[in-house]
Amino acid sequence: MPFLTAGDPNIETTQAILKEIGSAGANLCEVGVPYSDPIADGPTIQASYQRALDNGFRLQHVFDMGAKLPADGMPLVTMVSYAIIFRTGLKQYVQQAKAAGYAGAIVPDLLVEEADEFAQVCRDADFSLIQLVTPTTPRERQVQIANSSSGFLYYVSVTGITGERVELPKDLTDNVQWLRSQTDLPICIGFGISGPETAAKLAPVSDGLIVGSAVVRRIAAAKDAAEATENVKSFVGELRQAIDNA
Amino acid sequence: MSSAPLESNASAAVPDERGRFGDFGGRFVPETLTRALDQLAEEYELAKKDKAFQTELRGLLKTFVGRPSPLYLAKRLTDAVGGAQIWLKREDLNHTGAHKINNTLGQALLTLRMGKTRVIAETGAGQHGVASATACAHFGLPCTVYMGSEDIRRQKPNVFSMKLMGADICPVESGSKTLRDAVNEAMRDWMSSVENTHYIIGSVIGPHPFPMMVRDFQAIIGQETREQCRDTLDRLPDCVVACVGGGSNAAGMFYPFVEDDGVRLVGVEAGGRGTDPGDHASPLSFGSPGVLHGSYSYVMQDDDGQTCDVHSMSAGLDYPGVGPEHSYWKDTGRVNYIECGDDAALQAFDQLARTEGIIAALESSHAIAKAMTIAADMPSDQHVVVCLSGRGDKDAMEIARLRGETW
Numbered sequence: 001m002p003f004l005t006a007g008d009p010n011i012e013t014t015q016a017i018l019k020e021i022g023s024a025g026a027n028l029c030e031v032g033v034p035y036s037d038p039i040a041d042g043p044t045i046q047a048s049y050q051r052a053l054d055n056g057f058r059l060q061h062v063f064d065m066g067a068k069l070p071a072d073g074m075p076l077v078t079m080v081s082y083a084i085i086f087r088t089g090l091k092q093y094v095q096q097a098k099a100a101g102y103a104g105a106i107v108p109d110l111l112v113e114e115a116d117e118f119a120q121v122c123r124d125a126d127f128s129l130i131q132l133v134t135p136t137t138p139r140e141r142q143v144q145i146a147n148s149s150s151g152f153l154y155y156v157s158v159t160g161i162t163g164e165r166v167e168l169p170k171d172l173t174d175n176v177q178w179l180r181s182q183t184d185l186p187i188c189i190g191f192g193i194s195g196p197e198t199a200a201k202l203a204p205v206s207d208g209l210i211v212g213s214a215v216v217r218r219i220a221a222a223k224d225a226a227e228a229t230e231n232v233k234s235f236v237g238e239l240r241q242a243i244d245n246a
Numbered sequence: 247m248s249s250a251p252l253e254s255n256a257s258a259a260v261p262d263e264r265g266r267f268g269d270f271g272g273r274f275v276p277e278t279l280t281r282a283l284d285q286l287a288e289e290y291e292l293a294k295k296d297k298a299f300q301t302e303l304r305g306l307l308k309t310f311v312g313r314p315s316p317l318y319l320a321k322r323l324t325d326a327v328g329g330a331q332i333w334l335k336r337e338d339l340n341h342t343g344a345h346k347i348n349n350t351l352g353q354a355l356l357t358l359r360m361g362k363t364r365v366i367a368e369t370g371a372g373q374h375g376v377a378s379a380t381a382c383a384h385f386g387l388p389c390t391v392y393m394g395s396e397d398i399r400r401q402k403p404n405v406f407s408m409k410l411m412g413a414d415i416c417p418v419e420s421g422s423k424t425l426r427d428a429v430n431e432a433m434r435d436w437m438s439s440v441e442n443t444h445y446i447i448g449s450v451i452g453p454h455p456f457p458m459m460v461r462d463f464q465a466i467i468g469q470e471t472r473e474q475c476r477d478t479l480d481r482l483p484d485c486v487v488a489c490v491g492g493g494s495n496a497a498g499m500f501y502p503f504v505e506d507d508g509v510r511l512v513g514v515e516a517g518g519r520g521t522d523p524g525d526h527a528s529p530l531s532f533g534s535p536g537v538l539h540g541s542y543s544y545v546m547q548d549d550d551g552q553t554c555d556v557h558s559m560s561a562g563l564d565y566p567g568v569g570p571e572h573s574y575w576k577d578t579g580r581v582n583y584i585e586c587g588d589d590a591a592l593q594a595f596d597q598l599a600r601t602e603g604i605i606a607a608l609e610s611s612h613a614i615a616k617a618m619t620i621a622a623d624m625p626s627d628q629h630v631v632v633c634l635s636g637r638g639d640k641d642a643m644e645i646a647r648l649r650g651e652t653w
Binding site: 109 | 433440537540542
């Protein structure tokens with residue numbers, strides 16, 4: 001499950017990549033909505049948000065792009081700050097996202113205590129609200145989060161911000177397995193996954209792996225949309241192979 | 247200007263257990279921080295009721311900070327204005343030169359209480375950075391201060407002071423390179439270091455319990471002012487004025503007066519160089535409710551919810567958001583928020599220096615400017631108290647630069 005920043009460096013590039021990566025082996029894609037003040041993101045994703053905003057990114061671009069992509073393609077979810085959802089209006093946001101073909105939203109700064117109203121709006125629209133569990137979340141609370149989540153549960157591998165890591169915590173596998181015993185939702189792991197080697201290690205315990213910074217870095221390194229698409233496609237292919245062989 | 251009772255339903259019994267001041271406040275942060283915020287809220291509740299903690303803090307405020315700070319009648323300024331008596335609450339005379347130390351000592355004590363071994367802080371004007379570095383030097387805690395590179399340029403003397411006291415300064419190059427970006431970087435550090443690190447937020451902003459806790463630590467400003475007015479005037483003041491960036495000196499000054507309907511409260515935001523977006527830092531005057539830095543409050547944002555760039559010549563007010571309790575006080579009508587531009591603040595800075603021999607911080611000069619205007623319309627038997635939140639030594643170089651003078 002790759003993560004792309006919408007509009008980095010422009011929305012045409014994002015759209016071109018999204019068209020291609022389903023066939024390269026991605027099951028779902030997270031579309032990151034650039035935000036001016038992201039707290040959970042490391043330097044790579046922060047810089048991609050800044051590039052997109054400097055190039056005139058608007059929220060409407062995410063909806064326009066979604067509507068142009070084939071309806072039978074891989075599912076798309078947005079990763080979006082609550083600042084943006086709130087400003088747009090909770091119902092309005094969900095209606096527009098759903099009409100544009102998005103299946104759900106990951107809202108990294110919406111805690112379960114503050115999520116009641118938005119969760120209800122999502123349920124009413126049959127739109128997934130994917131919530132996050134982290135290594136600092138007490139177990140009782142993990143269950144509470146799982147119960148209010150829909151679509152899948154996002155397990156954050158590290159105590160920290162997004163970005164590639166050489167090593168992931170040793171107790172990660174045990175923690176995810178425990179959580180699996182508490183919920184029927186698929187559990188996907190994200191944050192810190194740098195490439196095929198980490199993916200192969202985590203594949204057996206997860207239902208999906210979210211790879212963000214490593215993808216965004218490959219887009220930033222490309223000279224044009226065609227090269228960016230090629231870079232991401234081959235990287236997704238490598239990840240797919242590693243996961244399938246694990 | 248009249249001192250007729252105001253119709254306001256603002257309560258001092260806020261926030262609720264979820265950190266809501268009316269609709270404002272709450273917690274909008276990544277899940278990773280929840281446990282640390284819960285722990286902080288629990289420890290703070292225990293500390294509030296713990297006599298030993300309170301005694302230690304009060305003792306430090308007296309012997310280390312030099313409290314109580316005087317309430318001073320600015321006689322020549324009053325005469326020059328020709329209206330109500332203008333009193334200055336001299337937070338500029340505190341150790342480190344501003345109100346910020348009231349909060350950092352409290353939070354540093356809490357850091358020790360929680361068994362955490364490292365402190366991080368953000369700073370704009372550098373006053374909170376200096377106050378954090380000071381508290382950490384006092385307790386022997388390592389301290390890292392995030393500061394925008396534009397603010398490092400504007401506030402060099404404070405940067406040097408922080409280094410002298412052993413703090414590490416991390417220049418922030420992202421975004422507008424000011425206070426807002428420094429908060430983002432400090433939050434990101436905290437995301438990774440939360441197990442052993444406490445983040446001393448410097449204003450009444452951020453996720454619950456910070457807005458409440460910082461207000462409480464700063465409330466000593468208003469509590470002393472009440473007592474001093476009772477002792478000197480035998481009554482409460484008619485009007486209290488304070489500048490508002492994130493809003494900590496104003497929150498600390500206003501809070502003890504919130505339920506005194508006869509006391510008019512005025513918050514002064516940075517009007518910058520004009521009323522167009524990007525030219526000022528006045529979210530209460532020109533912004534709209536939204537989410538920034540972990541709480542729901544007024545913010546300068548565009549139609550998509552992206553935070554706008556703001557401007558103020560004073561680094562401490564150059565912030566697109568504001569503490570949620572101020573949003574609550576605005577919407578309940580309890581506090582009147584107005585804005586004061588760069589030029590008017592500079593004039594007030596000059597006038598105070600020449601008539602009273604007091605060099606005020608540029609931030610506080612915004613409050614002085616509006617207090618003069620307000621006092622001019624009031625009779626001479628009434629009293630206006632201004633929170634002189636900090637001293638202006640740190641601004642001397644920047645003022646010389648603005649005026650094209652060589653230092």
